[in-house]
Amino acid sequence: MRGIRVDRPRTLDFGRPTATPEWTQQSMFGAMPVRDVLVVIGNELLEATMSFRSRWFEYLAHRPLIGAWFRADPDMRREAAPEPRLNVLVLDPGTVCVEASETAQMEQLDRLGFEVVPVPFWDVAPFGGGLHCATLDVHREGVLEDCFPRRSGRF
Incomplete structure (x- = not known):
């Protein structure tokens, strides 16, 4: 297998409504494309919140993986953009x-x-x-x- 490892994001119910105190959205988008939410530069992972309301909470699917990678690598840097x-x-x-x-x-x-x-x-x-x-x-x-x-x- 060439040493490739695939880590899958957590499954979320993207068909359910989502909301903040300011708005309500009838459904979410999904967890793809992941490159819209995360970017890796060297040993640093940058996380961004999406501006589409349907994608607002998309980062939640990736948080368990990010946490595991962070705990496993003492040299990893992690930053999340404000919302x-x-x-x-x-x-x-x-x-x-x-x-x-x-x-x-x-x-x-x-x-x-x-x-x-x-x-x-x-x-x-x-x-x-x-x-x-x-x-x-x-x-x-x-x-x-x-x-x-x-x-x-x-x-």
Whole structure:
């Protein structure tokens, strides 16, 4: 078998409704594709929460495996991203485009000093991705900046 080991995620009932205090979703998506939720860089595993409500709790299927790997390898690093919906389009350091129905997010960004541009984009969501995922910068004015000047240099 070439030394390949397959670890399967925990089975969850993805057909049941799921909710947070702010919303309810009639069903979940599933545990695939795992690369949307987890990425491995060297000895570090990064976990992200999905922005689609149907995929919000998808990471739960992988948590038992992640915990087992972490306990088995003292050199493993594990980080989980926070859960806010951050699929916005950044126009410049002070201006962001946000899906027009995300009023709480727009209010929060406004309080933080951003100029917020509401964009009606909700009907695109079923096709995958929000404003950031559905756009591609091919040209930007200004200079290239390092947004993470204090990173460890591993990436």
